[in-house]
Amino acid sequence: MMDFLTNDLLLLSDSAVRNAIPLLLACLAGLYSERAGIFDIGLEGKMLVAAFAAGAFSAIAGMPAYDGGWEMGAWSVWIGLGAAIIASTIFSMIHAFASITLRGNQLISGVAINFFAAGITVLIGQHWFRMGGQTPQLREGQRFEPISLPFAESLKDVPIVGDIYYQLISGHNIIVYFGFIIVALTWWVLYRTRFGLRMRAVGENPGAVDTAGISVVKLRYSALIITGILCGLAGAYLSLGTAAAGFGKDMTAGRGFIALAALIFAKWKPISAMGATLLFGMLEAIGNKYQTLDLGFVVLPGQFMQALPYILTVVILAGFVGKAIPPKAGGEPYVKER
Amino acid sequence: MKLLKTLIATTALVGAGAMAMAESHGGAANPAVIFDLGGKFDKSFNEMSYTGAERFTADTGITYREFELQSDAQREQALRRFAQAGNNPVVVAGFSNATAMATVAPDFPDTDFVIIDMVVDLPNVRSVVFAEQEGSYLVGLLAGMASESGTVSFVGGMDIPLIQNFQCGYAQGAKSVGDITVIGAMTGTDGSAWNNPVKGGEITMSQIENGSDVVFAAAGGTGRGVLQAAADAGIMGIGVDANQNYMHPGNMLTSMMKRVDNAVYDAFNDVNNGEFTAGIQVMGLAEDGVGYALDEHNESLITDEMRAAVDAARAAIIAGEIVVHDYRTDNTCPVEIN
Numbered sequence: 001m002m003d004f005l006t007n008d009l010l011l012l013s014d015s016a017v018r019n020a021i022p023l024l025l026a027c028l029a030g031l032y033s034e035r036a037g038i039f040d041i042g043l044e045g046k047m048l049v050a051a052f053a054a055g056a057f058s059a060i061a062g063m064p065a066y067d068g069g070w071e072m073g074a075w076s077v078w079i080g081l082g083a084a085i086i087a088s089t090i091f092s093m094i095h096a097f098a099s100i101t102l103r104g105n106q107l108i109s110g111v112a113i114n115f116f117a118a119g120i121t122v123l124i125g126q127h128w129f130r131m132g133g134q135t136p137q138l139r140e141g142q143r144f145e146p147i148s149l150p151f152a153e154s155l156k157d158v159p160i161v162g163d164i165y166y167q168l169i170s171g172h173n174i175i176v177y178f179g180f181i182i183v184a185l186t187w188w189v190l191y192r193t194r195f196g197l198r199m200r201a202v203g204e205n206p207g208a209v210d211t212a213g214i215s216v217v218k219l220r221y222s223a224l225i226i227t228g229i230l231c232g233l234a235g236a237y238l239s240l241g242t243a244a245a246g247f248g249k250d251m252t253a254g255r256g257f258i259a260l261a262a263l264i265f266a267k268w269k270p271i272s273a274m275g276a277t278l279l280f281g282m283l284e285a286i287g288n289k290y291q292t293l294d295l296g297f298v299v300l301p302g303q304f305m306q307a308l309p310y311i312l313t314v315v316i317l318a319g320f321v322g323k324a325i326p327p328k329a330g331g332e333p334y335v336k337e338r
Numbered sequence: 339m340k341l342l343k344t345l346i347a348t349t350a351l352v353g354a355g356a357m358a359m360a361e362s363h364g365g366a367a368n369p370a371v372i373f374d375l376g377g378k379f380d381k382s383f384n385e386m387s388y389t390g391a392e393r394f395t396a397d398t399g400i401t402y403r404e405f406e407l408q409s410d411a412q413r414e415q416a417l418r419r420f421a422q423a424g425n426n427p428v429v430v431a432g433f434s435n436a437t438a439m440a441t442v443a444p445d446f447p448d449t450d451f452v453i454i455d456m457v458v459d460l461p462n463v464r465s466v467v468f469a470e471q472e473g474s475y476l477v478g479l480l481a482g483m484a485s486e487s488g489t490v491s492f493v494g495g496m497d498i499p500l501i502q503n504f505q506c507g508y509a510q511g512a513k514s515v516g517d518i519t520v521i522g523a524m525t526g527t528d529g530s531a532w533n534n535p536v537k538g539g540e541i542t543m544s545q546i547e548n549g550s551d552v553v554f555a556a557a558g559g560t561g562r563g564v565l566q567a568a569a570d571a572g573i574m575g576i577g578v579d580a581n582q583n584y585m586h587p588g589n590m591l592t593s594m595m596k597r598v599d600n601a602v603y604d605a606f607n608d609v610n611n612g613e614f615t616a617g618i619q620v621m622g623l624a625e626d627g628v629g630y631a632l633d634e635h636n637e638s639l640i641t642d643e644m645r646a647a648v649d650a651a652r653a654a655i656i657a658g659e660i661v662v663h664d665y666r667t668d669n670t671c672p673v674e675i676n
Contacts, residue, residue: 011547015540022536122377132377132384134559137566137585243539243567248559249377253534288537289544291523303527 010167012285017172018242020281021179022047022234026259027266027273028186029230035190035268036223037203037329038099039106042113043231044256046091050084050235052121055135055247056128057083058240062142074141080240085232091117092228093221100220103333114256122249135239135247144173144241175237182230186270199223203327206334216334234259261313267324280309367610369394370403370425371602372416374432375529378406382558382579383598387431387454390602398610413438421446427464427609429602431455433500439463450614452605454598455500457618466601466619470500470594471507471662472655473628474554476648477576477594478511480630481552482518483644484574484591489519491550492675493541493564495557496531497524499666504556504578504594506671507662513673514651514660521545522675525560535563542567552576552591565590574639583635591639593631600626624656 026043033040058080063069072079091113098109122133129135152170155162190196198219202209206216238255239247262280266272286293287305316324371391373384391402403425405416413435420428421442427450430439436456443451443460450462457465481490490512494501501524509520523541525531538560542553546567553568554576555561561578562585568575569586577583577593584590601621608614621627630648632640640648654660663672 007547011544015544019540126377126379130379132380134381134562137562238536242536243542243563243570244535245566246535246562248533248535248562250530250533251535251559253530253537284537285540285544288523288541289548302524306526 008289010163012282012289014168014171015285015288016278016282017168017176018281019284020277021176021241022237022255023259023262023277023280024179024274025175025182025230025234025237026256027262027277028182028270029227029234030260030263031186031268031270031273032199032223032230033227034263034330035203035327036199036220037206037327037332037334038096038220038224039110039331040095040224040227041107041110041257041260042091042095042117043259044252044254045110045114045117046088046228046231047235047238047256048114048121048250048252049091049117050088050232051239051251052125052135052235052247053087053232054080054084054236055138055239056080056125058138058142059129059136059246062139063136076142077144077240080142081233081236084236084240085229088232088235089225089228092224092231096221096224099333100217100224103335106331106333118250121247125247125249133249138240138245142240143245144175144237146171146173147177173237173241175233175241178233179237180274182233183270183274190270195219195222200327203329206329207337210334210336216336220334258309261309264324264326265309265313265316267322268327283308366612367398367400367427367606368425369400369606369609370405370420370423370428372420372428372430372435373404373406374430374434375407375409378404380559381582383431383596386580386596386598387429387602390599391429391606393599394603394606394610398607400606400610402606410434414441417442417451418445421449421451426450427452427605427614429454429605431598431602433498450605450609450616452601454601460616462616464605464614464616464619466605466621468596468601468627469620469622469662469664470503470596470628471510471664472623473594473596473630474504474507474556475511475514475655475660475662476623476630476652477554477592478508478520479514479648479651480511480592480640480644481508481554481574481576482512482515483641483647484639485512485518485552487549487551488517489521489549490552490554491521491542491545491548492523492554493538493545493557493560494522494524495526495560496529497527499669501556502669502671503665504554505675506665506673508554509671509673509675510662511651519549520673520675521548521550525557532558532560534560535566538563539567543571546571546573554578554594556594577631581631581633583631583633587635588639590636592636595629595631597621597627597629622655623652 058076061070061072061079062076095109098104099106125133149170152166156166202219210216262276266276283305287302291302293300378388429452431454433456439453439458443463452464454466492505505522512518542564552574555564556578565575569589574591576591579596582593
């Protein structure tokens with residue numbers, strides 16, 4: 001039993017954290033957008049374009065000059081991160097322009113973003129690198145390396161606490177720690193600041209906010225800029241912080257949609273979002289480790305674990321486990337009364 | 339409209355040019371090749387067909403026409419267009435093209451078609467299939483000999499019989515060395531399983547935690563994450579389709595080569611010499627259709643003992659003394675995979 005706890009459970013949790021981080025960041029990105037009343041099913045596309053920008057610019061920044069690179073060494077990875085945030089924010093602004101300024105259909109704009117991202121990444125990638133849309137394999141200095149937290153080595157042999165600290169908490173890359181900080185930050189912004197209150201209000205009743213003399217358009221644009229930044233981090237994590245070490249065609253593989261499912265599962269709340277994405281990350285970790293899961297009385301195929309996030313979301317939406325009520329004004333473009 | 343006209347005119351010109359060139363060289367072949375999704379320069383399967391076609395052009399001076407599929411909907415259209423334009427043979431690589439081939443080929447009885455990796459039973463179609471189990475057996479044998487922990491692993495892309503065949507051959511080879519445990523996992527059950535390097539990396543990490551110290555990736559773009567995770571952990575990786583040894587020198591034991599280039603070259607050449615034969619063509623070890631890669635990147639990792647053993651196994655398979663079970667014949671594998 002002890003062996004199971006120290007080995008399997010810790011390793012599974014470790015893997016769950018790694019799986020959860022891109023979902024968590026994308027989920028929080030969706031939270032800002034949807035809480036401000038803009039549905040965003042373009043999370044997938046924004047993550048994808050960010051993953052591409054991160055992979056491409058980190059590769060170029062780290063390349064030797066005779067290959068047309070910038071020889072930036074260890075700074076390359078940060079160039080990649082910056083490019084990811086910029087690219088994703090540009091896409092987020094396209095969505096904002098279509099759905100706030102032009103009052104277009106937010107779902108259609110989101111779908112368009114996804115398709116646009118899937119196509120443009122491969123097109124530019126092929127033009128730049130001639131590798132079928134992939135970016136070159138990233139080397140040291142072009143990727144985020146695991147960070148060993150202080151005392152991790154010396155505490156390693158302490159039972160339980162040391163194991164947890166060494167295995168689970170230490171040894172992730174910086175975006176992982178950043179992701180958890182952003183959860184706390186989001187909670188604080190949402191519930192303890194004036195901006196958060198107004199943002200929540202604009203998602204529920206933009207008319208009231210407008211009457212109070214606050215610009216609905218400005219608030220929604222601000223929310224979508226934050227969405228862009230967070231999707232940028234999520235995408236950068238995929239290509240710079242995992243074993244992918246670069247961009248590959250369609251590498252988000254549906255994570256943007258699982259993040260949306262997690263957002264609904266979490267009922268649009270930041271702390272619950274962390275719980276939901278960690279749960280989904282754990283399910284994925286179990287599915288990866290055990291292709292079939294033998295529970296003694298029934299054998300579950302691995303695919304069941306992969307389908308569980310969606311099944312759980314449907315269960316939640318159907319109202320079996322509490323009720324998931326989306327922000328009231330979500331999906332409706334705001335038209336000022338004359 | 340003007341753009342459309344220009345496009346049509348250009349296409350016609352290019353087509354006419356290709357045909358004129360073919361005639362001027364007096365060859366009987368006017369070949370065309372269609373690349374599957376993933377693109378021409380995927381460093382793998384499609385790039386191998388490209389290499390084969392280029393080799394034919396270099397040898398004979400006959401140019402060929404090509405098309406890169408962008409979506410499933412284009413499969414039938416692309417085949418039909420080339421056949422209508424008088425191209426012969428029309429070569430297409432990828433098991434997903436079987437349905438389109440079965441629809442189009444009967445309409446053009448005078449055109450020779452070639453499909454790679456799938457069987458289409460028509461009088462004017464040559465179906466080239468590879469004995470992946472034989473090549474996988476060899477790399478499995480090398481993995482078994484290189485492993486110090488006695489555990490080796492496999493990461494597949496989409497869970498289809500073709501990939502199961504890689505896994506089964508690999509396991510048979512590894513277990514021929516002695517008491518070796520083989521861990522196997524598939525990335526998923528849909529097309530995204532070919533492009534999910536992040537998940538590939540996670541699966542590999544969990545296999546390493548379970549003791550594996552050699553991992554074989556037969557997973558398309560997902561393999562990139564598998565091989566990177568192997569290199570990060572300091573264990574051995576095995577590439578697939580093309581020679582991928584260069585990706586992580588020192589951490590790449592070998593690559594299981596699938597000589598798609600030979601299949602394309604042979605098809606072009608046979609038509610050119612008037613020796614085209616329809617029916618099933620199996621490319622195994624004896625036909626140089628599969629094999630293991632040995633180059634400057636991995637020669638220090640393959641000991642003399644290993645080389646002797648793998649060459650003996652190769653000879654024995656060709657002579658029929660060792661029969662490697664083909665998973666596709668009965669959808670079962672004779673050895674245990676954990």
